[in-house]
Amino acid sequence: MDWVRITTPATDEDIRKLKAGDRVLLTGYIYTARDAAHKKLVELLDEGKELPFDIQGQFIYYVGPSPAKPGKVIGSAGPTTSYRMDSYAPRLIEQGLKGMVGKGSRSQEVRDAMVNHNAAYLAAVGGAAALIAKSIQEAEIIAYEELGAEAIRKLKVVDFPAIVVNDVHGNDLYEEGVKQYSQPM
Amino acid sequence: MKEIHVDSITAAVKELCMTANYDLGQDVVDAFKSYHESEASPTGKGILEQLLENAEIAKNERVPMCQDTGYAVFFVELGQDVHIQGGTLTDAINEGVRQGYTDGYLRKSIVEHPLNRKNTGDNTPAVIHIDLVSGNEVKITIAPKGGGSENMSGIKMLKPADGVEGVKNFVIQRVREAGPNPCPPIVVGVGIGGTFEKSALLAKKSLLRNIGERHADPEIAALEVELLTKINKLGIGPQGLGGTTTALDVFIDVYPAHIASLPVAVNINCHAARHKSVKL
16 A cells, blocks of 8 residues: 655645545644644634634644653654544634544544545554654644643654545545444354 | 551552553563454554554653553552551552653643643542452552543443343443544453442453453353454454454453342453553
């Protein structure tokens, strides 16, 4: 199976090319955000204020890394479960977010927002946190430092490995994969 | 009466926190390898390879195998001929967690209030279960538990008439509904019997077993194998992306129940089935 390379910020065309099941290597800057940070981002939008980073064409990685050891830019950094961000994600997709990386299935609302606004959802391998950290070359906290592991970080990634779960055509790898391999009991 | 100073408990707990998070048990590594052979999905095979590589990096570089270094859950077997000196056992364990999670660069994931959500900053307090046993030793086991898999657990008060079929249906239903969220391939802990809270504790404690270790009662052992086979036919597969490896193992523990009750609890563990023990 070939790897598809995506460089951020991604264009609409980049995203349209992705198909559920594709293995992707992401390169460029991506942003971390999880539960508490998402709440804050959506509150900013509700108040009509600017987000702490330009979200156009960007990818958000749902992660709360472990602390960096001395000499390292980041600790172990695998994906966290995405459904907890489902109530916030459609707002960010409407604002120009092109991709999300996490693990686990998304709500119908998020899937609809991806189809309607041309965005994709990728899974990274949950728990492969020491391995994934190898593809992160820089990490800088850019907002909400007080949130600790949940602060928003700007990560420079090179060949960050992920798998497309939801594409703009409405496919869902979780549903299709399970259908393909389920057996009668 | 043997005397054990709290400082030696703290030091042991500190080390346990780190090694449990860096060093995946050989039983789990071996299970990854053997399921890699049988896995039907190429994507699933690739994921198992990544998990093996990940475990190797974590062990060699002494970094956490998963960024979610978990709630520090302890099972302590306290010999009744032991006298703890210099403080309390609970304080000593919490101090070990504080030191281990800070000095070991482990993520602090505990909030001091479930509704206000302010991080305690040192991963304390631990959840500590103490069993008073005979003898003059203290056995301390840590089982760091990540939030993603813990959230997929469940408990149900079945009717006695639901019987073993009811138990099987509930366990399989929990795993099916959990899908990709708890980071499959999972380890499934099942507690049957006791009271509401006892069943949950049985389920969690069963997860301390090593992969492949069957229950001593042949009937329960057979039920474990049957459930494992059925769960692996669900098709969920590694990371829920489809495949034949959904669970590495199923462990069941049972306890006497009330004539009116059949509690069943399912505690799901991710593939990072972490647990380490020390005896003092």
